Amino acid sequence: xxxxxxxxxxxxxxxxxxxxxxxxxxxxxxxxxxxxxxxxxxxxxxxxxxxxxxxxxxxxxxxxxxxxxxxxxxxxxxxxxxxxxxxxxxxxxxxxxxxxxxxxxxxxxxxxxxxxxxxxxxxxxxxxxxxxxxxxxxxxxxxxxxxxxxxxxxxxxxxxxxxxxxxxxxxxxxxxxxxxxxxxxxxxxxxxxxxxxxxxxxxxxxxxxxxxxxxxxxxxxxxxxxxxxxxxxxxxxxxxxxxxxxxxxxxxxxxxxxxxxxxxxxxxxxxxxxxxxxxxxxxxxxxxxxxxxxxxxxxxxxxxxxxxxxxxxxxxxxxxxxxxxxxxxxxxxxxxxxxxxxxxxxxxxxxxxxxxxxxxxxxxxxxxxxxxxxxxxxxxxxxxxxxxxxxxxxxxxxxxxxxxxxxxxxxxxxxxxxxxxxxxxxxxxxxxxxxxxxxxxxxxxxxxxxxxxxxxxxxxxxxxxxxxxxxxxxxxxxxxxxxxxxxxxxxxxxxxxxxxxxxxxxxxxxxxxxxxxxxxxxxxxxxxxxxxxxxxxxxxxxxxxxxxxxxxxxxxxxxxxxxxxxxxxxxxxxxxxxxx
Ligand code: HAS
Numbered sequence: 001x002x003x004x005x006x007x008x009x010x011x012x013x014x015x016x017x018x019x020x021x022x023x024x025x026x027x028x029x030x031x032x033x034x035x036x037x038x039x040x041x042x043x044x045x046x047x048x049x050x051x052x053x054x055x056x057x058x059x060x061x062x063x064x065x066x067x068x069x070x071x072x073x074x075x076x077x078x079x080x081x082x083x084x085x086x087x088x089x090x091x092x093x094x095x096x097x098x099x100x101x102x103x104x105x106x107x108x109x110x111x112x113x114x115x116x117x118x119x120x121x122x123x124x125x126x127x128x129x130x131x132x133x134x135x136x137x138x139x140x141x142x143x144x145x146x147x148x149x150x151x152x153x154x155x156x157x158x159x160x161x162x163x164x165x166x167x168x169x170x171x172x173x174x175x176x177x178x179x180x181x182x183x184x185x186x187x188x189x190x191x192x193x194x195x196x197x198x199x200x201x202x203x204x205x206x207x208x209x210x211x212x213x214x215x216x217x218x219x220x221x222x223x224x225x226x227x228x229x230x231x232x233x234x235x236x237x238x239x240x241x242x243x244x245x246x247x248x249x250x251x252x253x254x255x256x257x258x259x260x261x262x263x264x265x266x267x268x269x270x271x272x273x274x275x276x277x278x279x280x281x282x283x284x285x286x287x288x289x290x291x292x293x294x295x296x297x298x299x300x301x302x303x304x305x306x307x308x309x310x311x312x313x314x315x316x317x318x319x320x321x322x323x324x325x326x327x328x329x330x331x332x333x334x335x336x337x338x339x340x341x342x343x344x345x346x347x348x349x350x351x352x353x354x355x356x357x358x359x360x361x362x363x364x365x366x367x368x369x370x371x372x373x374x375x376x377x378x379x380x381x382x383x384x385x386x387x388x389x390x391x392x393x394x395x396x397x398x399x400x401x402x403x404x405x406x407x408x409x410x411x412x413x414x415x416x417x418x419x420x421x422x423x424x425x426x427x428x429x430x431x432x433x434x435x436x437x438x439x440x441x442x443x444x445x446x447x448x449x450x451x452x453x454x455x456x457x458x459x460x461x462x463x464x465x466x467x468x469x470x471x472x473x474x475x476x477x478x479x480x481x482x483x484x485x486x487x488x489x490x491x492x493x494x495x496x497x498x499x500x501x502x503x504x505x506x507x508x509x510x511x512x513x514x515x516x517x518x519x520x521x522x523x524x525x526x527x528x529x530x531x532x533x534x535x536x537x538x539x540x541x542x543x544x545x546x547x548x549x550x551x552x553x554x555x556x557x558x559x560x561x562x563x564x565x566x567x568x569x570x571x572x573x574x575x576x577x578x579x580x
Contacts, residue, residue: 006088014072025060033474037467038448058118094143101136122210125554171231186217215268238307238507245311250509263293266535344395347423351387376437410490421480429473436466
C-alpha cells in the first residue's frame, strides 16, 4: 500500500526521533555496568551523575522509545489492514505533543533536575517540566486512538458486517484501550500529588498512596509494551519463517489478548509485597492474579511454537515426523527476503522464556522477599522489556523504515547478527544479575564506590565476579546495538529504490473459528475495569487511613540533609587521607 505525505513523515518521525534518543539511553546502560562494577569509581562521569544517568536510561528506553514505537506501529497497522486514511492533523498534533513533552522531560533530566528514576514516585521529586513533559507525551500517545483508530475501526465494522477485524488491528486496539485505562491512576498521582509538591503548592504528600497509584499503572504498562510484540509474533513471524507459514489458531491469539484485558490490572501490589502499610491478604490476592496474567503468555508460547512447527513441517516434509528436529529448520540467520526479521523474534522469544520464569519467581510472594530490590529484578526485566520487546521493536523499526522510505535494507548481515549479540549479552547479564541478586547484590546502587570498593568497609568480594560479568555483557549488548544502528542509519541514508509503501507479511490462520464472544470487546473491558477497581479498593483504603494527604516531606537536595554537591569517591579518599 502506497504511503506519502504527512502521515508517512509522522510515522517516520515516531520511529527515528526515539531511536536517536535511544543512543543516549543505551549509552547510560553501559555506564551503569561500569559504575556498578567499579570500573568508574565516582558519583558522576562526564558531568552526568549516577542517578541522573540511571533516570535517563530508564525513561528513554522504557517510556519514550516504547511509547513512540508502539504509536508508530499502531498507525501503520491500522493504515495497512483497514485501508483507511489517517488524518494528518490528528497525526501531527499527536506527534508534536509527544516530541515537545519528551524534550521538556529530557531538559529536566539532562539539567539534573529530575533524578527520580523511571518509576518517579514520591518522595523523589522532580522539576515540574519533567511531569508536564511526561503528561504531554502520554496525551500525544492516546490521540490517534480516539481520533483515527476507533473511528476507522467503527467504519470498517460497518462496511464488513459479521467479519472479524484483522488480528493485528484487534491486538493493537485492545492494547491501546488498556493503555488509556492504566493511565488513570498515574495521571491522578501526577496531577494531585507530584505536580503540586513540585510547584510548591503543597509542602508534602502521601508516599504510600503515590507508590500504590504508580504501581497500578506500573505493572499493566509492561503488557502495553509486550502486546505489540505478541501482535508481531502472531501475524508476521509464522508467515516469514517459511514465506508461506500459518498461524496455528486465530482464536487462541484473540483469547490471549482478552485474558490480558482481564488480568493486567489487578496485579500492581506484587511490586509492593514489602510495603508495610498494605494488608498482606490483599497482596496475596494480587499474587494470584499475577500468576493468572502469566496464562496468556503461556498460551502464546504454545500457539507460537505450534505455528512454527506447522509452518516448518509443511515446508520440509523430511522433518514431518520429528519431535524436536524441526526446530533446526527455523531460519535463525538468513538474509533471504524478510527472513532476517526471524532472528529478532527468535532471539527475543528465547530471552522471554527466561524472563517468564524469573517473573514467576518475582510473583511468588515468599520468593519475592528474597529477590526484591536486588539485582535479580533488573535481570528479569532486561529479558522481558529489554529482550523480546526491544528486539521486536528494533526489528520492526528497521523493517518499517525501509518500506516507508522505499529503500533496501543496508548491511543486512550486521542486521541479522545484531539480535544474536544482544541475546548473548542479555543472557550473560541476566545470569550474573540473577545469581548475584540471590546473594543479595542490590539494584539501583552505585556499588563501585561502596560494596565493590575494596577500600570500603562495606566491601562484599562475593559480588565482584558477577559485576564484572555484567561489564562483559554490557559490551556485547552495545556491540549488537551498534551493528543494528549501522544497518538502520545505513538504510536511512541510502538512495531510494522503490516507492514508499507500508505492508506487513501476514500469516493466515490454520484454525479460524468465528468465536463471536472473542470479538465483542465491551464485556471484557467492563469486567476488567470492575476487577481493577475492586482489587484496589482495600489497598487504597489502607494507604489513606491516616489521611489522603498525610504529610511526608519530599526527598530532594535539601531534605533529609542539605547536599551542596555530590561528593566523588576520589574526594572522599582525599578527605579521609587528609583526616588521617
Ligand atoms: Fe515483570 C518487575 C512479575 C512479565 C517488566 N517486571 C518487573 C519490572 C519490570 C518488569 C520493568 O511479581 C521492574 C519494575 C521496577 O523497576 O521495580 N513480570 C512478572 C510476571 C510476568 C512478568 C509474573 N515483566 C513482565 C513483562 C515485562 C516485565 C512482560 C516487560 C515487558 N515483574 C514481576 C514482579 C515484579 C516484576 C512480581 C516485581 C519484582 C520486585 O520485587 O520488585 C509474566 O507476565 C511473565 C509470563 C511469561 C511467561 C513466558 C512465556 C514464554 C514465551 C516464550 C516462548 C518461547 C518460544 C521459543 C516459543 C510465562 C512466550 C522456544 C524455543 C525453544 C528452542 C525452547
